[in-house]
Amino acid sequence: MRRLPISGVIITLNEAHRLEACLATLQFCQEILVVDSGSNDQTVAVAEASGARVVVQSWLGYGAQKQFAIDQAQNDWVLCLDADEQLEEALQQEIIERFSQGSPEPGVAFEMPRRNRFMGRWLNHGEGYPDPNLRLFNRQQGRWSQDPVHEHVTVDGTVERLRGAIRHQSEESLEHYLAKQNRYTTLQAKRLVAQGKKVGLTKLLISPLLRFLKFYLLRLGFLDGLPGLVHISIGCMNSHLKYAKAWAMQQRAAEK
Template sequence: MNSRCPLSAVLITRNCVGSLAPTLAALAFCDEIVVVDSDSDDGTRELALAHGARVLTHEWMGFGPQKRFAVSQACHDWVLCIDSDEVVSDELRAAIERELEAPQHAAYAFPRCNRFLGRYLRHGEGYPDLSLRLFDRRRANWSDDAVHEKVVAPGEVGRLSGDLLHHSEESLERYLEKQNRYTSLSVQRMLQRGDRATVGKLVLSPLVRFVKFYFFRRGFLDGMPGLIHIAIGCLTSFLKYAKLIEARRMTKP
């Protein structure tokens, strides 16, 4: 008899039918799967229903608010939040089920292994990429950030073994488009906080990032995909501050 705490898997989706099937299949161990969809028209909703998910439609509010809403729709207090292109590995599933027999923390993080240009990244920025995705919603929840949202949890966060496999197979063009959107959203938040960009941040932030992840975090061991992944990360750091400088100058009288 399974004595663990009941668990709800929670996803937000929009037009992700191409990656969703293995994600849902790996969540079969959960007591329910809740999918909150934002007007998909590619069969995402139908695929989720075919896998036994409870599907709700909700207009897009930004990543943090959308995920908070999705968590609120779960039947159980313990929730596992997964993206539509992520797959829970067998080792991670076993670790989750073991821990939920007698949880010691309000929230748990585990490694996320990113697949980029056909290769799983095991170093640099790509790994371990610890992700806090399992939590008791009575004590923890997503922040309200529109982008770069995070789970805010009290006390010490537990850590589980086993990888969350990130199976994004998007092209470099689409990946760069997404990074461009993310930097624009980040600038909006920085403006609200009153942040300012300096020449030092503009120049040094990408350089420090490259040295940290390519050399100290041994990103060079991931070959060409690792180099490209880190280089794009440095570019987004540069663009974030460049866009902030532009936004500041445009708002000057």
């Protein structure tokens, strides 16, 4: 297989059970780079067996860790995945075709849909799909944000949309998913407070309602059955909790 001048980049921590499936979809990349933050399972061994170069870096936070990772890549073009994600075959072929005549202009970045699996079902509507993610870009023109959670790529240039999708093959239980969302909303609340954003009743009430209307009704989340309903319900809860936690933090600070 002709390998393209792209570095596939993944950050890991104890991902041995699902990393191999992720890396198998990146074999068209000239380099596969895994940045591990101290796994105590077989993550590093799995990565090396799949042909990846491994760099160890203590945890810096989601955005900062991913930025560190692309800075270590040998190619300017980077394709970033999480360990529980894989590229669908159609997306692999689309990328190969796009790069077959040479690398795109540095100012072009590529966004692709992501298909999420939740409660044993692939979601096809609402927040579960198309869930666009910008993951393929030239690192000279793009950077990961420094957000503690829900990090994203910002680029100087134009964004092209690819049709093939990323599969987000989450295997976590609902209990684990809820615990993760609780951690995430705390990080989001702390960021709101650090930015000095005031939170009031309007945000607490309106944000969850608008999210429900947008994704469950307008984007047809109801077509994904009970998993779709649970998924958006948790999303709306997250919108409420983020602002509720920020409000509580601001109140405690004001009382000191």
